Amino acid sequence: MNYTKYLFLLFLVNFTFGQNKLFLYEYKFIPDSTTKENIRNEIMILNIKKDKSEFYSHERYLSDSTLLADSKKGIFSMPPNKEMISDRVIKYPNSNQIVYIAFMSWEKYFVKENMDLKWNLENDFSKVLAYNVQKATTEFGGRKWIAWFTKEIPIQDGPYKFKDLPGLILKIEDFGKNHIFELKGIRNNYETFEYPNLNNYKEYTLSFDQYVKKYKNYRKNPTADLIGKIPDQTDAEGNFRTSTQVLKELNDQWMQRFKKDNNIIEINLLK
Numbered sequence: 001m002n003y004t005k006y007l008f009l010l011f012l013v014n015f016t017f018g019q020n021k022l023f024l025y026e027y028k029f030i031p032d033s034t035t036k037e038n039i040r041n042e043i044m045i046l047n048i049k050k051d052k053s054e055f056y057s058h059e060r061y062l063s064d065s066t067l068l069a070d071s072k073k074g075i076f077s078m079p080p081n082k083e084m085i086s087d088r089v090i091k092y093p094n095s096n097q098i099v100y101i102a103f104m105s106w107e108k109y110f111v112k113e114n115m116d117l118k119w120n121l122e123n124d125f126s127k128v129l130a131y132n133v134q135k136a137t138t139e140f141g142g143r144k145w146i147a148w149f150t151k152e153i154p155i156q157d158g159p160y161k162f163k164d165l166p167g168l169i170l171k172i173e174d175f176g177k178n179h180i181f182e183l184k185g186i187r188n189n190y191e192t193f194e195y196p197n198l199n200n201y202k203e204y205t206l207s208f209d210q211y212v213k214k215y216k217n218y219r220k221n222p223t224a225d226l227i228g229k230i231p232d233q234t235d236a237e238g239n240f241r242t243s244t245q246v247l248k249e250l251n252d253q254w255m256q257r258f259k260k261d262n263n264i265i266e267i268n269l270l271k
Contacts, residue, residue: 020189021048023168024058025159027085028180033263042085044181046159047193052092053157054195057085064196088195089161091115098161102211104218105225108201113208115161119147128170128183136165142268143179147172160265179265215269222254223247 023046030036043058063084090099100111117138124135126148133148140161147158151167158169159181173180206214217224230247234240241249264270 020050020193021155022046022187022189023048023183024185024187025181026184027159028182029265030178030263032260033178035260040083044085044159046157047189048155048157049189049193052090054193055089055091055160056195060084060086061195064198067196067198091157091161091163093156098163100161100208100211102215103201104214105222106201107225108203109211109214110203110205111208111211112205113161113211115163117162117164119165121165129185131170133170134167138162141266142271143174143176143265145172145174178263212269219258219270221251222258223251226250 025044025046026041027044028039028041030039032038045054045056045058045061047054047056086103088101090101092098096114096116098113098115100113102109102111117140119136119138122135122137126133126135128148128150131150131152133150136147136149138145138147145162147162147165147169148171149158149165149167149169153168153170154166155168156165157163158165159172162169162172168183169181170183171181226247228243230243230250232240232242233246262270
């Protein structure tokens with residue numbers, strides 16, 4: 001199906017402020033700064049409820065929902081063999097603290113982070129969809145950002161970790177256009193929402209400083225936490241590999257992947 005048509009069918013605009021809302025964003029990003037022609041895109045959801053908002057990948061949500069439904073039926077199934085954004089962001093009204101949910105190896109981290117963005121409102125106006133928007137700029141994650149927000153949707157929220165403008169952020173991009181979020185549609189959410197919890201990860205709660213240290217170590221040695229947890233293996237053809245050999249192969253694979261994942265949204269985490 002045509003991508004634009006898919007977005008249109010998925011989220012027809014129907015807006016009243018008294019109900020929970022799902023905001024659909026298209027996220028375009030360049031994973032590898034050495035090949036800027038390689039642009040990925042993913043559909044992201046900002047799910048706003050009375051007590052909190054959650055930001056997550058629509059495709060990952062569908063995958064996790066299917067896996068959870070299968071597991072309840074006693075069916076073992078595997079997620080799609082493709083890259084999807086797994087991290088999520090939870091924000092709370094009238095609070096600077098957010099919860100960033102990140103995955104490293106087979107572990108899940110709930111990262112408590114205080115967000116205090118310094119926004120500069122500018123006398124520059126435009127339109128996104130049918131909404132009148134105003135320009136604002138800030139610095140975050142080692143990048144400078146341009147945001148377009150609308151007072152016509154009086155919600156101080158936005159994609160990813162961005163928040164605290166006098167209206168919903170409909171579009172935001174860094175100055176280099178490496179990461180772009182743009183609203184594509186809105187719908188009412190009549191269902192009680194709870195993100196599917198697969199319970200197949202060890203879970204930890206970290207401060208942001210603890211997470212930064214953990215993430216930087218992970219990028220240097222992605223299999224460090226798996227030492228002693230991976231057994232010796234024999235493949236279908238009878239080839240035997242020790243645990244050390246398996247870990248080395250996994251580590252080499254991840255390090256090759258990291259080389260092409262050098263343009264992350266919070267680029268200062270790689271410094």
